[in-house]
Amino acid sequence: MTIRVAIADDHPTLLAGMEHLLSKVEGITLIGLVTNSTELVELLGRSSCDVVVTDFSMPGGRYGDGLTLLRFLKRRFPNVRLVVLTSIENSAVMKGIMDVGALGLVSKSDDLSHLEVAIRMAQLGNRYMSPAKSEQLLEQSPEIRAIDDHAVHLSKRETEVLRMYAEGLTVSEIGQRAGRSSKTISAQKMAAMKKLGLRHDADIFKYAQAHGLVQASQTSQKNAHRGDNDV
Incomplete structure (x- = not known):
């Protein structure tokens, strides 16, 4: 049986490298290689596909990333x-990737040969994690684990x-967009952080990315280092 595979990476x-590796593998046929979500969705719309191998952070497409x-x-x-396939190490x-239904998780730091294994396992409906990803998950941060374990619920406005x-x-910009005062926005931000046990702005970005509130490519390092005055 031939496994039809689409690959997306920017x-x-x-x-x-993935094309070179997988094009030589018996039983795997590449139906296309694309560089963003727009091209990927168009490819899947016109071609039969069994397994998609996609980067996690892949900006520029109409359908987002992450x-x-x-x-x-x-x-x-x-x-x-x-x-x-991702270099992200946040557990x-x-x-979150596995929870939304992905069957394979491969690190870019691992040998690409793990892709073949992940593809074959996914086709069978089984999960596979490359060695680096398995090791990283074992080191899951206690803060994020506590959030998941206690199933914290935010209000719609706090999430927004x-x-x-x-x-x-x-x-201030959120207040203008939402039609609420900066004082109210600040209070809602602090309330959400307290519920989630988040202490720093950097924790907000990790939480938002991990729970799909923003696209993977939207969060930036400079945001994580904004001053404490903007509360």
């Missing part, structure tokens, strides 16, 4: 199995504030 060198894209693919193409993000803050907006 790094040309890595894309070429958990946003994975959820969309599960809804639009429910019979296609998903394998994620909460990795858990965290999402916009993680996207890079200031408290």
Whole structure:
């Protein structure tokens, strides 16, 4: 049986490496290589596919990236199995990837030969994690684990504030967009952080990315280091 595979990654060198590896593997046929979510969805719309291998952080596409894209693919193409290739090491993000239905998780630091294994396992409906990803998950941060274990529930407005803050907006900008005062926005932000046990702005970005509030490519390091005055 031939496994029809689509590959999506915005790094040309890595894309070429995967093509070189998988094009030689018996029983696997590449139906296309794309560089963003727009091209991927168009490819899946016109070609039969069994397994998609996709990067996690892949900006520029109409359908986003990260958990946003994975959820969309599960809804639009429910019979296609998903394998994620990523350099992200955040254990909460990795858990989120598996929770939305991806069957394979392969690290870019591992040998690409693990892709073949992940693809074959996914086709059978089984999960597979490369060695680096398995090791990283064993080191899951206690803060994120506590959030998941206690099933914290935020209000709609608290979630909205965290999402916009993680996207890079200031408290004042969120207030203007939401039609509420900066004082109210600040209070909702602090209330959400207290519920989740988050102590720093950097924790907000990790939480938002891990729980699919923003696209993987939207959060930036400079946001994580904004001053404490913007509360």
